[in-house]
Amino acid sequence: xxxxxxxxxxxxxxxxxxxxxxxxxxxxxxxxxxxxxxxxxxxxxxxxxxxxxxxxxxxxxxxxxxxxxxxxxxxxxxxxxxxxxxxxxxxxxxxxxxxxxxxxxxxxxxxxxxxxxxxxxxxxxxxxxxxxxxxxxxxxxxxxxxxxxxxxxxxxxxxxxxxxxxxxxxxxxxxxxxxxxxxxxxxxxxxxxxxxxxxxxxxxxxxxxxxxxxxxxxxxxxxxxxxxxxxxxxxxxxxxxxxxxxxxxxxxxxxxxxxxxxxxxxxxxxxxxxxxxxxxxxxxxxxxxxxxxxxxxxxxxxxxxxxxxxxxxxxxxxxxxxxxxxxxxxxxxxxxxxxxxxxxxxxxxxxxx
Amino acid sequence: xxxxxxxxxxxxxxxxxxxxxxxxxxxxxxxxxxxxxxxxxxxxxxxxxxxxxxxxxxxxxxxxxxxxxxxxxxxxxxxxxxxxxxxxxxxxxxxxxxxxxxxxxxxxxxxxxxxxxxxxxxxxxxxxxxxxxxxxxxxxxxxxxxxxxxxxxxxxxxxxxxxxxxxxxxxxxxxxxxxxxxxxxxxxxxxxxxxxxxxxxxxxxxxxxxxxxxxxxxxxxxxxxxxxxxxxxxxxxxxxxxxxxxxxxxxxxxxxxxxxxxxxxxxxxxxxxxxxxxxxxxxxxxxxxxxxxxxxxxxxxxxxxxxxxxxxxxxxxxxxxxxxxxxxxxxxxxxxxxxxxxxxxxxxxxxxx
DNA sequence: TACGGACTTGATAACGTTAACTGATAATTC
DNA sequence: GAATTATCAGTTAACGTTATCAAGTCCGTA
Numbered sequence: 001x002x003x004x005x006x007x008x009x010x011x012x013x014x015x016x017x018x019x020x021x022x023x024x025x026x027x028x029x030x031x032x033x034x035x036x037x038x039x040x041x042x043x044x045x046x047x048x049x050x051x052x053x054x055x056x057x058x059x060x061x062x063x064x065x066x067x068x069x070x071x072x073x074x075x076x077x078x079x080x081x082x083x084x085x086x087x088x089x090x091x092x093x094x095x096x097x098x099x100x101x102x103x104x105x106x107x108x109x110x111x112x113x114x115x116x117x118x119x120x121x122x123x124x125x126x127x128x129x130x131x132x133x134x135x136x137x138x139x140x141x142x143x144x145x146x147x148x149x150x151x152x153x154x155x156x157x158x159x160x161x162x163x164x165x166x167x168x169x170x171x172x173x174x175x176x177x178x179x180x181x182x183x184x185x186x187x188x189x190x191x192x193x194x195x196x197x198x199x200x201x202x203x204x205x206x207x208x209x210x211x212x213x214x215x216x217x218x219x220x221x222x223x224x225x226x227x228x229x230x231x232x233x234x235x236x237x238x239x240x241x242x243x244x245x246x247x248x249x250x251x252x253x254x255x256x257x258x259x260x261x262x263x264x265x266x267x268x269x270x271x272x273x274x275x276x277x278x279x280x281x282x283x284x285x286x287x288x289x290x291x292x293x294x295x296x297x298x299x300x301x302x303x304x305x306x307x308x309x310x311x312x313x314x315x316x317x318x319x320x321x322x323x324x325x326x327x328x329x330x331x332x333x334x335x336x337x338x339x340x341x342x343x344x345x346x347x348x349x350x351x352x353x
Numbered sequence: 354x355x356x357x358x359x360x361x362x363x364x365x366x367x368x369x370x371x372x373x374x375x376x377x378x379x380x381x382x383x384x385x386x387x388x389x390x391x392x393x394x395x396x397x398x399x400x401x402x403x404x405x406x407x408x409x410x411x412x413x414x415x416x417x418x419x420x421x422x423x424x425x426x427x428x429x430x431x432x433x434x435x436x437x438x439x440x441x442x443x444x445x446x447x448x449x450x451x452x453x454x455x456x457x458x459x460x461x462x463x464x465x466x467x468x469x470x471x472x473x474x475x476x477x478x479x480x481x482x483x484x485x486x487x488x489x490x491x492x493x494x495x496x497x498x499x500x501x502x503x504x505x506x507x508x509x510x511x512x513x514x515x516x517x518x519x520x521x522x523x524x525x526x527x528x529x530x531x532x533x534x535x536x537x538x539x540x541x542x543x544x545x546x547x548x549x550x551x552x553x554x555x556x557x558x559x560x561x562x563x564x565x566x567x568x569x570x571x572x573x574x575x576x577x578x579x580x581x582x583x584x585x586x587x588x589x590x591x592x593x594x595x596x597x598x599x600x601x602x603x604x605x606x607x608x609x610x611x612x613x614x615x616x617x618x619x620x621x622x623x624x625x626x627x628x629x630x631x632x633x634x635x636x637x638x639x640x641x642x643x644x645x646x647x648x649x650x651x652x653x654x655x656x657x658x659x660x661x662x663x664x665x666x667x668x669x670x671x672x673x674x675x676x677x678x679x680x681x682x683x684x685x686x687x688x689x690x691x692x693x694x695x696x697x698x699x700x701x702x703x704x705x706x
Numbered sequence: 707t708a709c710g711g712a713c714t715t716g717a718t719a720a721c722g723t724t725a726a727c728t729g730a731t732a733a734t735t736c
Numbered sequence: 737g738a739a740t741t742a743t744c745a746g747t748t749a750a751c752g753t754t755a756t757c758a759a760g761t762c763c764g765t766a
Contacts, residue, residue, distance in 0.1 A: 014478075014504040016752055027716045032754060040713055057500050062479040063425065064752035066416035067721045074459075074480075081445070088441045092434070095462055099469075104476055106427075107460045109448055116452075123457055125367075126415040127427075147410050151367045264644050288641045291617050369722055380746045385724060393743050417722035420751045 015056040024052035035060055066128060075314060076106045076124040078117060078134040085286055086257060086303050087135065090158065093307025094133060101315050110137055118142050131314045133158050139203055141165040154317035158310045160203035168317060168332035170310040174204050177299040177338030178211025181281045182253055184340060186219045188347040190251035190279060193221065194242065196235065196263060197255030200227040208255050208283055229259065236266035251279040257286065275347045285341055295343035302336050309334050368409040377405035388413055419481060428667060429459045429477040431470060431487040438639055439610060439656050440488065443511065446660025447486055454668050463490055471497050484667045486511050492556055494518040507670035511663045513556035521670060521685035523663040527557050530652040530691030531564030534634045535606055537693060539572045541700040543604035543632060546574065547595065549588065549616060550608030553580040561608050561636055582612065589619035604632040610639065621646065628700045638694055648696035655689050662687050
């Protein structure tokens with residue numbers, strides 16, 4: 001039943017170290033030494049070998065190197081979605097740090113699916129990456145992640161926590177940031193402050209909800225929370241319904257970028273005026289927020305710093321795992337602060353940019 | 354003088370195919386056959402081997418595979434900047450297509466620097482990527498790119514053209530899109546339509562300038578072009594100067610995303626009203642354009658389709674290069690259309706979303 | 707005049723995988 | 737019943753690189 005596939009031939013594939021050695025009239029080991037440095041090679045031979053390398057346009061085969069060295073000079077990065085500017089910025093930062101270490105970054109998007117995430121981790125494991133940065137889709141660690149852990153591949157969870165494996169963590173003050181924002185709305189005199197969001201199972205959203213609840217409770221107000229509002233249409237439907245109630249809400253807190261934009265679209269479609277008809281603060285700032293119809297007050301997350309810190313932590317762990325003796329399992333956890341950027345949509349009318 | 358570095362030891366690195374073979378009591382070749390499929394293996398043996406694989410948590414070492422097969426199951430993608438939503442969307446699309454082929458994507462950012470771009474290409478070459486997608490910083494092909502070409506690694510230029518090497522090309526109708534936009538402004542009655550942009554050496558910008566010039570010439574108007582306006586401050590300075598002239602410009606065409614945003618910031622700072630004081634169209638649409646103070650009319654580029662087409666073309670070339678006979682060098686060039694999205698900033702007042 | 711070092715090169719054996727053979731049975735065909 | 741043909745499993749030889757060992761050469765010193 002299984003048809004034996006036809007044999008595929010192939011040639012070429014650039015010059016190898018052997019070609020260079022022949023060209024320069026030396027042993028391959030000498031070429032290797034010139035390429036990698038750190039050994040005794042006479043200046044004369046070095047010059048000759050380098051000339052041969054240039055002539056042939058030789059590049060070392062990383063696959064072969066890796067096969068010997070056990071681990072690739074690559075790190076992996078798993079993000080839910082690159083089109084989200086927050087994650088794109090993180091990815092950019094990670095890449096820069098990796099570059100300074102001479103590493104490349106294998107970026108994949110999980111598309112918020114646990115299954116693709118799992119597959120992608122497996123593919124990275126097959127590539128023998130030196131370390132993995134991940135924005136986990138679920139708090140519980142995937143089976144594949146535990147396999148990585150067993151293979152002693154350093155792991156850092158980015159933006160969201162990860163349980164069940166020994167991983168570094170770099171996150172932001174989600175609860176605190178949300179609490180500050182809601183408290184600000186309350187300070188503006190709002191009593192009915194509603195909160196809309198996406199998937200409450202995601203760590204960040206969960207934490208922000210905690211912050212919202214805390215601030216509401218502190219003010220003696222009743223939390224009104226709508227989660228799993230995924231589409232723009234659903235957001236508008238919800239908002240229309242609520243705004244038609246007799247004692248309609250006067251303030252809105254949105255739990256992430258996507259929801260914020262959906263809400264803004266709904267607000268425009270409903271021709272509501274911010275902040276007169278509805279005050280609003282969104283979690284996660286974006287470049288165009290100051291240029292909106294009403295400039296949006298938002299909780300800024302330090303995306304660049306987040307990516308950078310996480311990458312640095314990962315390389316620290318990689319270095320540490322190389323030095324056999326020093327495997328001190330230092331507790332690795334960084335929490336970065338958020339910042340409430342006041343613009344007009346909350347009711348303040350100071351700032352313009 | 355050169356100090357011989359201390360030897361670094363390492364062990365572990367997960368189970369190998371040999372371990373699986375021993376565990377299952379078969380030859381390693383049998384394991385390989387089970388893993389790769391397509392050969393005769395008895396159901397009983399297959400089951401035994403699969404059980405062993407699961408028990409040990411075996412993942413094939415991609416480095417070793419690659420070493421045999423000459424080429425990694427990875428493609429490279431070079432973009433100027435991931436934080437730009439246009440390129441981020443492209444990257445996302447590329448990644449998805451690669452995933453369906455079982456390939457991973459090595460994404461790097463050139464940060465608009467020719468030098469880092471060159472280095473990154475070299476690193477990818479060392480990783481023996483199967484193909485490369487690139488948004489080239491310069492029209493002339495880098496030396497490294499020519500090396501890739503010599504190694505018969507398929508190449509596709511994305512969004513910008515690339516001369517001097519045999520590469521596929523997937524671009525959008527830059528000149529046509531710009532022409533349409535400017536013509537639209539003229540149709541609204543504007544006589545002094547200025548144009549501001551970034552680096553005119555970049556292919557896309559160059560083409561869009563051509564379109565601008567064509568439309569202006571057609572209308573018998575004098576083109577007024579400012580390039581190399583890189584910062585937000587410079588944009589504002591320029592705009593302030595021009596708007597103070599006696600016969601001040603009434604319409605603005607911006608040549609890319611970044612410039613558009615700078616201009617919007619300047620417009621807000623100067624408290625100009627769009628389109629009453631200044632009509633405006635930007636090249637490259639973005640998600641928040643409808644939600645701006647004045648919704649922005651923009652030339653939409655099909656970023657997703659661009660990335661997808663380019664990736665598909667690349668995999669087509671990869672497949673073709675594998676089948677030895679069929680190396681028909683079909684002219685590879687796709688030009689995707691742009692679309693003028695009418696909103697309020699040009700003077701139209703129909704659409705809201 | 708050996709002798710121990712600091713240099714400088716080379717030969718060889720892995721690393722983990724798969725392509726290409728080599729043998730075996732069993733099933734099918736004429 | 738002999739000759740194919742399909743099915744199944746094992747052996748061997750690479751792929752390109754680097755670690756390790758071995759073997760020089762050239763010094764200065766005991």
